[in-house]
Amino acid sequence: MKHVNRLFEYNGVALYTLTRKEVARFMRIWTQTLIPPVITTCLYFLIFGNLIGPRIGPMQGHSYIDFIVPGLVLMSVITGAYTNVASSFFSAKFQRYIEEIMVSPSPNYVILIGYLVGGMVRGILVGTIVLAVSSLFATVDIVSPIIAITIFILTALVFSLGGMINGMFARKFDDISIIPNFVLTPLIYLGGVFYSVQMLPEFWQYVSFANPILYVINVARFAFLGSSDVGMLASFAVIGTCIAILFTLCMILLRRGYGIRE
Amino acid sequence: MKYSAGLDNALSVHNLCKTYKNGREALKNVSFSVKEGDFYALLGRNGAGKSTTIGITCSLVNKSSGKVYVFGTDIDKDFQSAKSNIGLVPQEINFSQFETPWNIVINHAGYYGVRRSLAEKQAEKYLSVLGLWSYRHTMSRKLSGGMKRRLMITRALMHEPRLLILDEPTAGIDFEARLLMWDYMEKINREGITIILTTHYLEEAERLCRHVGVIELGEIILDIDMKSLFKHLQQETYVLHTQQPINTLPDAITEPMRLRDERTIEVDIPKGSHINPLFEKLAQTGISVVSIQNKSNRLETLFMELLKTEATTLQLDETRE
Numbered sequence: 001m002k003h004v005n006r007l008f009e010y011n012g013v014a015l016y017t018l019t020r021k022e023v024a025r026f027m028r029i030w031t032q033t034l035i036p037p038v039i040t041t042c043l044y045f046l047i048f049g050n051l052i053g054p055r056i057g058p059m060q061g062h063s064y065i066d067f068i069v070p071g072l073v074l075m076s077v078i079t080g081a082y083t084n085v086a087s088s089f090f091s092a093k094f095q096r097y098i099e100e101i102m103v104s105p106s107p108n109y110v111i112l113i114g115y116l117v118g119g120m121v122r123g124i125l126v127g128t129i130v131l132a133v134s135s136l137f138a139t140v141d142i143v144s145p146i147i148a149i150t151i152f153i154l155t156a157l158v159f160s161l162g163g164m165i166n167g168m169f170a171r172k173f174d175d176i177s178i179i180p181n182f183v184l185t186p187l188i189y190l191g192g193v194f195y196s197v198q199m200l201p202e203f204w205q206y207v208s209f210a211n212p213i214l215y216v217i218n219v220a221r222f223a224f225l226g227s228s229d230v231g232m233l234a235s236f237a238v239i240g241t242c243i244a245i246l247f248t249l250c251m252i253l254l255r256r257g258y259g260i261r262e
Numbered sequence: 263m264k265y266s267a268g269l270d271n272a273l274s275v276h277n278l279c280k281t282y283k284n285g286r287e288a289l290k291n292v293s294f295s296v297k298e299g300d301f302y303a304l305l306g307r308n309g310a311g312k313s314t315t316i317g318i319t320c321s322l323v324n325k326s327s328g329k330v331y332v333f334g335t336d337i338d339k340d341f342q343s344a345k346s347n348i349g350l351v352p353q354e355i356n357f358s359q360f361e362t363p364w365n366i367v368i369n370h371a372g373y374y375g376v377r378r379s380l381a382e383k384q385a386e387k388y389l390s391v392l393g394l395w396s397y398r399h400t401m402s403r404k405l406s407g408g409m410k411r412r413l414m415i416t417r418a419l420m421h422e423p424r425l426l427i428l429d430e431p432t433a434g435i436d437f438e439a440r441l442l443m444w445d446y447m448e449k450i451n452r453e454g455i456t457i458i459l460t461t462h463y464l465e466e467a468e469r470l471c472r473h474v475g476v477i478e479l480g481e482i483i484l485d486i487d488m489k490s491l492f493k494h495l496q497q498e499t500y501v502l503h504t505q506q507p508i509n510t511l512p513d514a515i516t517e518p519m520r521l522r523d524e525r526t527i528e529v530d531i532p533k534g535s536h537i538n539p540l541f542e543k544l545a546q547t548g549i550s551v552v553s554i555q556n557k558s559n560r561l562e563t564l565f566m567e568l569l570k571t572e573a574t575t576l577q578l579d580e581t582r583e
Contacts, residue, residue, distance in 0.1 A: 014374070028360075
């Protein structure tokens, strides 16, 4: 029992250290990590919300600017969490300081959780800032704060896991921008940030249901506005499945030392 | 030779094999052990397998087969316990260039489960001892090469390991800094830390280490204590500085001699022979010697002999206990 307690304490200290380091890393470069998504979101609100939005008219019974708030907030959570873990893990690999933790007694799950928490903190922090900025442009009246907090955390977790896998597979800096640019961004835009999937032809609605980002955006929209294109149970089931698959994949890759151990 | 994973061994490596994806066989059944408290030199040419052996011991490289025990603990069965006893100073700089030495060592201690309050005390102690205290808040990329090496040693000591593995720790640093590091390594070894050193500076191994293992093409070809090894040295080379300039070597001298410059002679003396008769012969030819020094690095000589011949043909009658 004493041994287990000591192990728990050691792993706890290691996890706290890695998390603290990860958070300190993105806070140190806050002008690169926290400010750009806020500026981008302000531009979206200005152009799509204030200039084009009034011409579009109401969406699911809400003004267009209010309709796009959940999607834009979630978009910043997704990109913040993903890019943080992908770039941080790849930098650690590239500069070889990943070896510092690899030679230590920290188990793989501590390494994984440390990076995930770092990415989640950044994603949630950026999302919270964007949400605060949103209130300057739109009516932010959260219907279900518990679901809102839950979807913030789960979204940050899913995309931190995605970023971790990207970071492990990446061999050069280009590799950590390919997925965000060519996969993540299209999926976000096609996930219903700016429109309801019900507006799409039936075929494209089915295609959209294969996009996991559709579910996180719709859960957020339900939490913020009380309306959604998909059921909550199905959405949480999809998100939960994604987390289970990605977490398992990360653990397998770490155990094999993929990209970090010869 | 039988190798045990006994508790008196700091490190036991059993039949370690490593074949890289490109098919290169880096290690072929490598077996050796290092006694607790020892100062062990692991020598070999570039690509011989030293760093692969160290990498496997420290989980930086996946082994193909074999066993590694650290203080009797199988690294596959209880890696946390095994790794908590190891401190590694790698060959290449592997800390974040955008962190300060303070953060680097504190974080490192944290990865080993050392609480921050204790880590801060350790950091103060080791950064001071290794002359980095005044640079603790300097961005690490601004440190000199020698400071970076010392920082890696500081980092490796933060969790007070029982086994310190130094993979070419003094490569690329000036001689003065190297001497300081040698003194410090000797000190911590006297305090009980087992040290494994890989180096290309054989005088470093000769000065510091009590045992030596030589690895060549992925195989351990020699594993012996330093004293026994030197018994196999067949000759020693001396450098003689003469009072008067000389142009040609005297024919009367039978010992192999070479004229390095007009006041310097190198001479090979068979092991066990006295050097006084040589002085007498030189004096008879009108050459007086004003100073003498042992030129050759003895380990270097043996190492080169060993690599030239096959180690298996070296009939070493003394083997490690």
